[in-house]
Amino acid sequence: MKALITAPGNTAIVTDTDVPEPATNEILVQIHSLGLNPIDPLYTAHPAAPPGRVVGSDIAGTVKKIGEGVTSWRVGDRVAGFLQGATSANYRPGGFAEFAILEADLAIHIPDSVTFEQAATVPLCSLTAAQALFIRLGIDAPFPNPLKREEQLARPPNILIYSASTSVGLLAIELARSSHTPAGLPYRIFATANIKNHAKLLAAGVEAVFDYRSETWPEDVSRASGGISYALDCISEEDSTAKISQTFIKSGGIIAVVRKTAWHKDGVRDDVTPIYSAVWSGLGHEITYNGGSIPASPSWRAFTVEFFRFLSAGSTSNPSRFPIKPIPVRLMPGGLESIVQDAFVLLGVGKVINRSTDEERRSEPWMKPVSGEKLVYHVYD
Structure with missing residues (x-):
């Protein structure tokens, strides 16, 4: 599969890697859309680990394969979720790829009226x-x-x-x-x-x-x-x-x-x-992060499970929608290959106050400064 992977020179490149296999209580997701967060370029430019890590957090797609013990999902179900990617020194999986693994109880059901692009803005x-x-x-x-x-x-x-x-x-x-x-x-x-x-x-x-x-x-x-x-x-x-x-x-x-x-x-x-x-505490795994270690927290993971159930159930007035509104989407052109050259430039790798000014920005319409919206890419249609 294609994946955006950290590379020498504090950057990331799209390259081929193996499709992961779901273990017990895991699902394999074929990714349709992915959402960008400032941490994605930040930890690419300031890597927490040697090159070779899949970048990226927010994903939305369909269940492609089910691991042993999974009873809550079927192949073809629409799901969203997030992964830790390249933000930790210890290995954690990332999401900017054609396929990714989610733990079954940490996946969010996408209601019928919510698009993959909208769902990728949420987790x-x-x-x-x-x-x-x-x-x-x-x-x-x-x-x-x-x-x-x-x-x-x-x-x-x-x-x-x-x-x-x-x-x-x-x-x-x-x-x-x-x-x-x-x-x-x-x-x-x-x-x-x-x-x-x-x-x-x-x-x-x-x-x-x-x-x-x-x-x-x-x-x-x-x-x-x-x-x-x-x-x-x-x-x-x-x-x-x-x-x-x-x-x-x-x-x-x-x-x-x-x-x-x-x-x-x-x-x-x-x-x-x-x-x-650290939001990563909600995944329930030990994190080597920002020069320290955060132990695994079963209680914070349990909170995530309950919160994702709340999202999965949909709105009480309209179950075909999330109980909260997704972020407005700016659908970016290109796919995985365009993330570093476009989205990472827009989001920058430092403080928000240091992002490029209007005078410094590129002229393409999709490269206008980000405000009140989420950058989203298609991976698979």
């Missing part, structure tokens, strides 16, 4: 958002949560999602809107984003959205909300976390951050605690 970023909201921040989940906190303090139901037009931010809005406080109240969602995305976010159910480039946005958020109780920093760079901390209620709280070290600790309020976790 990794929706789980990142779910872990942030329902594990780290501790709000009530709309599905059975094995990591639910037994007691919660009574706090105003005010959530701030910083950089809400990112994939994680858009999916966090969807999940927060489907949740309620222990008292049954809906969460009030506040957001920051580029002005061009404000109307989209308001239509998605955000109560108020603020321009993150404004000097006064933290004060404006505090004034509009009466103080934030929960926050998700979808960028976690430079002073973003510190500014978010200034919006909190007097008793402080927790900010879920998506990066471990790219944000400045200086300026973060003493009573506000930023908490990071």
